[in-house]
Amino acid sequence: MLKSITVAWGYQNKFDEAAYNKRLTACFEFPEGLLSQSTPWLKQLKKWSTKLLQTQPQIQQLLDNGAYRLLLHHARLSLMLGDHYYSSCDADKSWKSEISLFANTDKQHNLKQKLDEHLVHVSDHALHISQTLSRFTTDMAAAYDIKNLKQKSPKGYEWQDKAVEKITGFKNEQQAFNDKGYGWFVVNMASTGCGKTVANAKIMRALSSDGESLRFILALGLRTLTLQTGDEYRDRIGLKSDELAVLIGSSAVKELHEKARQQHEELPTYEESGSESMETLLEEDLDYAEAPTAEFLDAVIPKHNPKLAEKNKAFLYKPVLACTIDHIIAATETIRGGKYILPCLRLLSSDLVIDEVDDFDGKDLIAIGRLIHLAGMLGRKVMISSATIPPALAEGFFNAYQAGWTLHSHFKEAHPHIACAWVDEFGTEVHSLEKNDAITRCQSYRELHRQFIGQRVANLQKQSVKRKAYIVRCDDLLAEKTDQASLQLHYFEKIKQTAIELHQQHYTVDEKTGKQVSFGVIRMANIPPCIQLSHFLLQADWDEAIAPKIMAYHSRQVLLLRHQQEQHLDAVLKRKEQPGVMPAAFNNPVIREHLATAAAQHVLFILIATPVEEVGRDHDFDWAVIEPSSYRSIIQLAGRVRRHRQTGVERHNIAIMQYNLRALRHEGKPAYCRPGYEVNSLRLVSHDLRQLVDEAALNAAINAIPRIQQPENLRPKQQLADLEHQAMHISLTQYQGKGPQGLQAWLSECWWLTAVPQQLNRFRESNPDITLYLVWQDGKAVFCEKNERGAFIPREQINNIQLAEPIAEALRRKLWLERSYEAGLRQLLDNGNEEIQEEKMMEIKSRRFGEITVPDRESQSLVYSDQFGLFNRIA
Numbered sequence: 001m002l003k004s005i006t007v008a009w010g011y012q013n014k015f016d017e018a019a020y021n022k023r024l025t026a027c028f029e030f031p032e033g034l035l036s037q038s039t040p041w042l043k044q045l046k047k048w049s050t051k052l053l054q055t056q057p058q059i060q061q062l063l064d065n066g067a068y069r070l071l072l073h074h075a076r077l078s079l080m081l082g083d084h085y086y087s088s089c090d091a092d093k094s095w096k097s098e099i100s101l102f103a104n105t106d107k108q109h110n111l112k113q114k115l116d117e118h119l120v121h122v123s124d125h126a127l128h129i130s131q132t133l134s135r136f137t138t139d140m141a142a143a144y145d146i147k148n149l150k151q152k153s154p155k156g157y158e159w160q161d162k163a164v165e166k167i168t169g170f171k172n173e174q175q176a177f178n179d180k181g182y183g184w185f186v187v188n189m190a191s192t193g194c195g196k197t198v199a200n201a202k203i204m205r206a207l208s209s210d211g212e213s214l215r216f217i218l219a220l221g222l223r224t225l226t227l228q229t230g231d232e233y234r235d236r237i238g239l240k241s242d243e244l245a246v247l248i249g250s251s252a253v254k255e256l257h258e259k260a261r262q263q264h265e266e267l268p269t270y271e272e273s274g275s276e277s278m279e280t281l282l283e284e285d286l287d288y289a290e291a292p293t294a295e296f297l298d299a300v301i302p303k304h305n306p307k308l309a310e311k312n313k314a315f316l317y318k319p320v321l322a323c324t325i326d327h328i329i330a331a332t333e334t335i336r337g338g339k340y341i342l343p344c345l346r347l348l349s350s351d352l353v354i355d356e357v358d359d360f361d362g363k364d365l366i367a368i369g370r371l372i373h374l375a376g377m378l379g380r381k382v383m384i385s386s387a388t389i390p391p392a393l394a395e396g397f398f399n400a401y402q403a404g405w406t407l408h409s410h411f412k413e414a415h416p417h418i419a420c421a422w423v424d425e426f427g428t429e430v431h432s433l434e435k436n437d438a439i440t441r442c443q444s445y446r447e448l449h450r451q452f453i454g455q456r457v458a459n460l461q462k463q464s465v466k467r468k469a470y471i472v473r474c475d476d477l478l479a480e481k482t483d484q485a486s487l488q489l490h491y492f493e494k495i496k497q498t499a500i501e502l503h504q505q506h507y508t509v510d511e512k513t514g515k516q517v518s519f520g521v522i523r524m525a526n527i528p529p530c531i532q533l534s535h536f537l538l539q540a541d542w543d544e545a546i547a548p549k550i551m552a553y554h555s556r557q558v559l560l561l562r563h564q565q566e567q568h569l570d571a572v573l574k575r576k577e578q579p580g581v582m583p584a585a586f587n588n589p590v591i592r593e594h595l596a597t598a599a600a601q602h603v604l605f606i607l608i609a610t611p612v613e614e615v616g617r618d619h620d621f622d623w624a625v626i627e628p629s630s631y632r633s634i635i636q637l638a639g640r641v642r643r644h645r646q647t648g649v650e651r652h653n654i655a656i657m658q659y660n661l662r663a664l665r666h667e668g669k670p671a672y673c674r675p676g677y678e679v680n681s682l683r684l685v686s687h688d689l690r691q692l693v694d695e696a697a698l699n700a701a702i703n704a705i706p707r708i709q710q711p712e713n714l715r716p717k718q719q720l721a722d723l724e725h726q727a728m729h730i731s732l733t734q735y736q737g738k739g740p741q742g743l744q745a746w747l748s749e750c751w752w753l754t755a756v757p758q759q760l761n762r763f764r765e766s767n768p769d770i771t772l773y774l775v776w777q778d779g780k781a782v783f784c785e786k787n788e789r790g791a792f793i794p795r796e797q798i799n800n801i802q803l804a805e806p807i808a809e810a811l812r813r814k815l816w817l818e819r820s821y822e823a824g825l826r827q828l829l830d831n832g833n834e835e836i837q838e839e840k841m842m843e844i845k846s847r848r849f850g851e852i853t854v855p856d857r858e859s860q861s862l863v864y865s866d867q868f869g870l871f872n873r874i875a
Contacts, residue, residue: 038116067410082125140349142213143243143319166428183405183418184381219325245314332370335755351381367763376404396732403747422452464648502623531871547600551816557869560849575620629676663687677727692720774850804865
């Protein structure tokens with residue numbers, strides 16, 4: 001690694017040769033002197049150098065077994081905390097020194113601490129911090145006496161208690177190893193709707209050292225999922241406000257979520273949650289009397305900023321932390337500055353649960369692997385949770401964990417073996433993997449995982465079939481490549497006809513009107529075709545007997561309107577009625593109005609959605625049409641069909657297009673990508689879905705089996721599911737791979753000493769976006785950008801944004817949910833405001849809830865509509 005680093009890496013500015021040579025000489029001139037002229041600094045240097053020589057045998061041992069990596073981690077953490085703290089202090093007035101070198105300035109930009117003073121005091125504080133770090137491991141508060149976790153699970157959820165029994169039994173057998181501890185790596189693959197969230201809490205309680213307490217981090221990929229899980233932990237599990245922190249990085253999103261909770265007065269069911277602790281989180285005074293306190297914590301819990309201090313205290317101290325993974329992954333992904341300090345301190349005392357772990361792709365998975373490695377290195381237990389975990393993902397993350405645990409066992413003399421548990425609704429398996437070389441241990445894990453998945457597949461195949469799919473033929477469109485507009489129109493027409501056919505097979509009769517009603521979703525790969533299809537369906541000619549109700553759903557929508565949309569969808573797509581009972585959705589005021597006013601016999605509620613519908617939305621549709629991007633996208637979207645209903649189906653209720661639009665338009669280029677796994681280095685020989693999947697298997701049942709069970713011989717160029725298995729293997733289980741681009745290099749090479757791995761595989765890497773706000777000014781909404789001083793500057797002209805023309809009355813009647821940003825803002829106001837006050841309050845609310853992201857591209861022409869969000873102008 002060191003041999004590959006040269007001056008050409010960017011540490012010099014050699015643009016002008018003459019200027020460069022002149023400045024190079026100046027780099028070696030020190031008119032203010034050097035640190036070596038400081039007597040107090042030299043004294044400390046001599047003292048600690050002598051101590052370093054005395055500990056040479058111990059250090060050599062750490063160098064030999066690799067555990068020096070953990071030593072360096074703690075040393076860096078202590079030094080940076082010491083630096084952050086002492087930099088915030090005043091200069092030491094008693095400091096005597098001959099040199100005139102300074103380390104920093106005060107707020108008025110006056111010279112503050114001398115360099116030797118700063119370094120010596122930072123060293124002193126770092127020493128004190130390093131002696132305190134162990135308290136973060138042993139003395140942090142846990143949640144006890146959680147009655148709901150002690151109680152037996154209700155009927156249908158008994159598997160949760162059986163998992164706890166199996167794990168507790170294994171722990172009892174391993175009591176001889178409790179003195180120094182051993183590792184735990186758990187995979188929970190229980191199906192959606194089986195109570196996985198509660199099960200995870202029960203399992204983490206069983207895994208605690210006393211078997212009765214909770215202290216862990218629950219990391220999720222989406223804000224909405226995090227908020228939903230926070231609700232469930234408060235309401236269903238009964239965690240109190242001093243035991244649970246929910247952090248998502250957006251107070252505006254959280255405020256809208258809390259408002260919606262308070263509006264729903266009905267008592268939730270077991271699956272949905274109970275009824276306790278409704279107050280907004282993090283607003284109460286928190287009691288941390290038993291928690292470690294030290295002056296240096298002022299660096300992360302600043303007294304001058306009470307709001308930030310309260311948030312950071314919650315992050316650090318509360319027993320259960322439910323957060324978006326971005327909060328905790330900073331522990332490994334921060335490449336400069338101190339943002340990694342707080343997550344690292346938290347990980348010293350908290351086990352880690354990563355829920356819906358397979359919602360992440362490629363580079364994100366490598367970053368998550370780095371986080372799991374750190375958790376193992378710090379001696380924590382790790383659980384990954386999802387119903388659709390591919391084998392390479394489970395094995396790759398186990399490999400990251402065992403590499404970290406091995407370093408921990410050397411550093412803390414813990415037991416080297418790792419207990420591995422596999423959990424689903426059918427049973428639990430626990431095995432101890434002894435200390436072998438990493439490859440052998442991974443091979444053992446692979447075989448045990450394969451056996452568990454084999455049993456899971458056998459059980460899944462016994463269940464009633466809720467989803468059957470067929471492929472919609474599009475061969476005839478291949479001839480229209482030269483006429484892109486015509487091709488797209490014909491593609492959309494096929495989708496429209498398919499939607500009608502699926503409705504006719506899967507409608508429900510409204511008892512009040514006798515009309516035949518269905519709720520369907522059409523999944524498009526990207527925002528532009530999502531908007532274009534929505535316009536097409538609105539403007540298309542429909543049979544007089546059919547009344548379509550259209551809604552577009554994607555991420556580029558104003559926060560307030562997207563929240564309203566999701567609240568409505570969450571309410572009407574809850575299909576937990578018994579067979580033969582009319583859906584509760586038919587009593588929703590919006591739905592009832594449509595059914596009462598529609599002249600047609602057939603009413604189709606059609607959601608046209610991008611992949612935002614695939615993850616984190618607890619929706620139940622009657623049918624779906626899918627433009628495919630990957631096998632994972634097919635599985636995830638299929639999970640939204642009959643999601644809440646338990647009875648099987650006889651007829652197909654999912655249609656998958658034979659080609660996606662990208663394949664039809666761009667012959668010879670990767671098509672199952674963005675989103676998807678096909679890249680130039682991993683290409684499919686065909687983009688015809690009939691050749692890429694087993695159509696007969698889809699006709700019989702569509703499920704996650706091809707994703708969770710890997711065939712013995714992969715055919716990544718011929719099979720869509722195999723392409724994904726191969727992509728996962730390249731990212732996570734290519735153990736012979738060298739170089740900073742792979743996860744293995746982070747585990748077994750020295751690239752962790754640099755920021756190169758994080759730069760090559762950035763977490764949540766995407767095209768740059770600009771955050772705009774739709775601000776209410778002078779009686780109208782204007783797109784503004786917030787500058788560094790917090791002022792809102794109009795940006796419609798710069799970003800080339802125009803407002804859409806009003807929708808014609810005939811088309812408005814085809815909208816499923818008509819929304820108005822102005823009306824939404826007025827609903828947020830308190831009653832009794834004077835008109836002048838109203839306008840001002842609307843401006844304030846719009847600055848908070850009018851957030852929207854825009855792609856940061858030049859020469860783009862954008863249109864905004866309350867109904868369709870922000871989209872590229874349609875030619």
